[in-house]
Amino acid sequence: MTGRKSGGQILGAILVLGLLAGCGGRGDTTALDLEGRSPEQIYNEGTALIEDNPERAIRYFGEIERLYPYTQYAKRGLIQQAYAYHQAKEYEDARATAQRFLDFYPADPDAAYAQYLLALSYYDQIDEVGRDQGLTFQALQALRTVMERYPDSEYARTASLQFDIAFDHLASKEMEIGRYYLKRQNYTAAINRFRAVVEQYQTTSHTPEALHRLVESYLALGLTAEAQTAGAILGYNYRSSPFYDDSFRLLTGRGLDPKVTGDNWLASIYRQTIRGEWL
Numbered sequence: 001m002t003g004r005k006s007g008g009q010i011l012g013a014i015l016v017l018g019l020l021a022g023c024g025g026r027g028d029t030t031a032l033d034l035e036g037r038s039p040e041q042i043y044n045e046g047t048a049l050i051e052d053n054p055e056r057a058i059r060y061f062g063e064i065e066r067l068y069p070y071t072q073y074a075k076r077g078l079i080q081q082a083y084a085y086h087q088a089k090e091y092e093d094a095r096a097t098a099q100r101f102l103d104f105y106p107a108d109p110d111a112a113y114a115q116y117l118l119a120l121s122y123y124d125q126i127d128e129v130g131r132d133q134g135l136t137f138q139a140l141q142a143l144r145t146v147m148e149r150y151p152d153s154e155y156a157r158t159a160s161l162q163f164d165i166a167f168d169h170l171a172s173k174e175m176e177i178g179r180y181y182l183k184r185q186n187y188t189a190a191i192n193r194f195r196a197v198v199e200q201y202q203t204t205s206h207t208p209e210a211l212h213r214l215v216e217s218y219l220a221l222g223l224t225a226e227a228q229t230a231g232a233i234l235g236y237n238y239r240s241s242p243f244y245d246d247s248f249r250l251l252t253g254r255g256l257d258p259k260v261t262g263d264n265w266l267a268s269i270y271r272q273t274i275r276g277e278w279l
Helices: 007-025 039-049 054-067 072-087 091-104 111-123 133-149 156-183 187-200 207-221 224-238 242-252 265-274
Strands: none
Touching: 039 054, 039 072, 054 072, 072 091, 072 111, 091 111, 111 133, 111 156, 133 156, 156 187, 156 207, 187 207, 187 265, 207 224, 207 242, 224 242, 224 265
């Protein structure tokens, strides 16, 4: 009889289809049979796969390490595997593999590249301001390691540029939170955020706005000395900024000038700028 199937047959068919669907959703899981190939052949084939199929490339480089663990291709395959993990956006595995290369081959010419890959795998996760800032701090630390440990490498300059961008990212987060508090008239909390930008991230592009927001916040609290001094710093360092124009109008609208007044933390900052010790 062919018209009906038993419950067991139907269940078996469902399970097979489920397994096939699961395999299809996890990328290429075709078994690798590379034992007859040389390490060079496996390495070259894995390298050719990195851009279009990094998941499969990862497996090729893993096979080199399994089949030919003490060859130069095993070492080269390890660094390529870290890159393939990065291309696949498997950042934790990329960092772990890059660190393994550094642990095994700290004096190798590719150590600088391994350290840069490790840093890049943090850096590429901080593209959104709202993300966990812990990743940004880790990216900064790893990028600094590239610059300090391998200053003459081809990766040091790129790491320096990315360090500045990541540093700017931290300031951007402080500004975002400060503006949130300012909008809700929580002036003390806002001041703390803007002060952090002025004191800790003064080389970033956010400093002029932070100073202007300090003028706004201090004026709202009636702390005119601090507001005037923030305006003076803004004028001294960023006179061409539209934020200075806004602060100048705010202050003069209340009969105040942007000038150093009192003995507060901003006055100390101002004295440092005149001596050239700030920025």
